[in-house]
Structures are given as C-alpha cells and as structure tokens.
Amino acid sequence: MFTLAAGIWSAWGAAGGAAILLAGVSGALVFLRRTRQRRQTRETCPKCLAVGTLSAVMDGASPGLRVIHCRNFLTEVAGDAGEECGFEFLEHYRNLPKLSFTTLGAPGSGKTFWALQLYSHLIQGRYPGNVTFTRIEGPGAERFDQMVDFALNNRIAPSATQVSALPDPIVFAFQNHNRAARLRQCLVNLFDFPGEVTVRHTHSSTLRRRQLQADGYVFFLDPTLPAQLQGDALAKFVENVAALRQIPVGRQLDVPLAICLTKLDLLAAPHRGSSDGWVDRFYDRLRTIDPSGESLAPEVIDRRSELIREILPRLFPGWDMLRQAEGFFGPRWKLFPLTPVGLNDATSANAGSLVERMIEPYGICEPLLWMLDQNGAAVLPQGPTFRG
Ligand SMILES: [Zn+2]
Structure with missing residues (x-):
C-alpha cells in the first residue's frame, strides 16, 4: 500500500516537474521571440526596411534631441548613381x-x-x-x-x-x-x-x-x-x-x-x-x-x-x-x-x-x-x- 502511494506521489511529482519545466521553456521561448521582435523593430528603417543601418545623431535644429538616421545606400534607385536612404525620425519613436x-x-x-x-x-x-x-x-x-x-x-x-x-x-x-x-x-x-x-x-x-x-x-x-x-x-x-x-x-x-x-x-x-x-x-x-x-x-x-x-x-x-x-x-x-x-x-x-x-x-x-x-x-x- 505504502509502495503504491509512494509510486503515485512520485508520478505526480514527475508530471508536475515536467509541467513546470514545459511552462518555463515556453515562457523563455516567448521572451526570446519578443526580444528578437523588439530588436528587429528598433533596428529596421521604416522607409527602406533595411536592418542595422540606423544610427543616432544629434539634431542640429533642436539641441538635446537625438535623431535616428538611415545610412543604407540604395543602388537601384535615383539613376545609376544611387543614393543614401537618409530617412530620419526622432529617437523617441524608435521602439x-x-x-x-x-x-x-x-x-x-x-x-x-x-x-x-x-x-x-x-x-x-x-x-x-x-x-x-x-x-x-x-x-x-x-x-x-x-x-x-x-x-x-x-x-x-x-x-x-x-x-x-x-x-x-x-x-x-x-x-x-x-x-x-x-x-x-x-x-x-x-x-x-x-x-x-x-x-x-x-x-x-x-x-x-x-x-x-x-x-x-x-x-x-x-x-x-x-x-x-x-x-x-x-x-x-x-x-x-x-x-x-x-x-x-x-x-x-x-x-x-x-x-x-x-x-x-x-x-x-x-x-x-x-x-x-x-x-x-x-x-x-x-x-x-x-x-x-x-x-x-x-x-x-x-x-x-x-x-x-x-x-x-x-x-x-x-x-x-x-x-x-x-x-x-x-x-x-x-x-x-x-x-x-x-x-x-x-x-x-x-x-x-x-x-x-x-x-x-x-x-x-x-x-x-x-x-x-x-x-x-x-x-x-x-x-x-x-x-x-
Ligand atoms: Zn532606410
């Protein structure tokens, strides 16, 4: 009797542990996905959609404000010469x-x-x-x-x-x-x-x-x-x-x-x-x-x-x-x-x-x-x- 109860208890414990582990893993996956999405949002230029080409510069017209500037070079537009995307927006909106x-x-x-x-x-x-x-x-x-x-x-x-x-x-x-x-x-x-x-x-x-x-x-x-x-x-x-x-x-x-x-x-x-x-x-x-x-x-x-x-x-x-x-x-x-x-x-x-x-x-x-x-x-x- 004691052995059976211990076995059931042990099985419950294992199942509970597995459920906790599963919840932990899925929680970690959600966290990682959201972190990746936030990074993607932060690093993507809204105009040309390039990733990783944005950098913060000081706004000459409004001292103290930081502006995000896209340095992606668009080779297939504006004729043969191409041009920099150059899209700018306040850092306040970056995220x-x-x-x-x-x-x-x-x-x-x-x-x-x-x-x-x-x-x-x-x-x-x-x-x-x-x-x-x-x-x-x-x-x-x-x-x-x-x-x-x-x-x-x-x-x-x-x-x-x-x-x-x-x-x-x-x-x-x-x-x-x-x-x-x-x-x-x-x-x-x-x-x-x-x-x-x-x-x-x-x-x-x-x-x-x-x-x-x-x-x-x-x-x-x-x-x-x-x-x-x-x-x-x-x-x-x-x-x-x-x-x-x-x-x-x-x-x-x-x-x-x-x-x-x-x-x-x-x-x-x-x-x-x-x-x-x-x-x-x-x-x-x-x-x-x-x-x-x-x-x-x-x-x-x-x-x-x-x-x-x-x-x-x-x-x-x-x-x-x-x-x-x-x-x-x-x-x-x-x-x-x-x-x-x-x-x-x-x-x-x-x-x-x-x-x-x-x-x-x-x-x-x-x-x-x-x-x-x-x-x-x-x-x-x-x-x-x-x-x-
Ligand atoms: Zn751009």
Missing part, C-alpha cells in the same frame, strides 16, 4: 511598431490627391475620437504641406509623383484609446507611389518591392481610365505579391487590401448617355447608406462595398477585376467609394477641374482606419464619432 501602407493604381488615378486629402484630414483632427494621429516632421510632411497649400488653397492639381526615387512617407504617430486593442500605438508610414510603379515595374525592382512589402494596400480604380489597363495592373499586383512573399498557390495573404473606386464625382460624365439612370440611383443609394461618407460602422462599410461591387460590371464591362483579389485576400479586402473632391457638381461641365469646385471630400479616412483595424487596432466597433 514603436511601424506599419507601412502603400498606394497602387494606374497613373492619374487620383492616389496623390487622396493622400493629400488624408494628410489634411489627419493634421486637422478630422477622424474618430477614439484615436489620435500626430504628424511626424520629415521630407514627406514638408512635401505634403506644400501640396495641400497648392491643391486645397490655390486649387492647383498635384503634379505626377517622381518615379526615380523611393518616396518619402508621410508619417504619423498613431495612438489608440481602446485599451483592449492589440495595437495601441505605432508609427503609420503612408507611401504615395507613382502610377508607373504599379503598371510597369516587376517585383524585382526596388520601388516595386517596397511598394509590395506593406501592412496594407490601397488600390485605386478610376472609372475614367481604361478597364484593361487597371484589370491587368490588379492581376499583376496579386501575382507580384504572391511571388515576393512566397505565398503557395491556394493560400491567402494575411494583409488587408482596400480597393478604392475613386473620382466618384466623375462617374456621371462617361455614363451620362445611359438611359436607365443607374448613375443617379447609385448616388441616391450611396447617400442613403452613408450621407457623410464618414461612417465607420462595419455594416455601413459592408453595404457601401456591396454597392460598389454592383456597379463595377457597368463601369468596366467584360472585366471581372476582383476575381483574383478575392481568392488571394480572402475576407481581408473591401471596396471603398472615394472622392477627394466631393459628390457635388457631379454633372457640371467643370467637374474635372479643381477651380470653382466646392471641395467636400467623401470617404477619405475610412480605408486607412479599416487597414489599421485589420492590423489589430480595433477602431471600427467604436462607432462613427467624428470630430472636426
């Missing part, structure tokens, strides 16, 4: 997780105008009250300050984005007031890539690689541009992402894709001749679903997405553009209606010009907030409590 979001779409599809409207909204605080975006100074912010002044104050449309160099991102420190969210704070880096990178470059080019190495994509469909050009670009994008990230056939990508149907205000022009009035019905339904274009309620986002899906065959007859994206992104893609100018004057003769237009943008922040939500920020269920 924050850094998310990259990139624009894609054919040349002239409205990427830059959306990006500058988004920038303008964020610096004015026109976003939900449960988050905060703080602008980080840098060359991207300087360029966008200038473009906002040109486009929104002086009504001069932005010029085409340079193709020769890696674009400087506009950077915001994101703070999430939802304590239950997995992502509480991060640096948001938004890259406005030129349209040529979407339609001409392959996944082996430096610019294209950086465009595809993102935590979310904003792909622009322009109803005024040819369907084949854009359908091919979307198909090539899916192929290139799969190749670059080495995603096996049949597997889905764990990164969100916001497909934006832009220039909504110009829908009427090329389809004015249609006799059944579908364009007017579309505007009416869109205004019914979301009059302000600022709702973040998940059901509103879903209904707007479905509405866009319904009209795509009318806009791009014969092109099932979404088939490849659907299979590759699974549930992590949505269609967003967008106009950085507004739905007003939709049928007027000067609808294509910024001059004399009353600029009332529609649906500007939703793609970014949805992508942040998809990355763990949990901002959507908090509701559409917009400021500004």
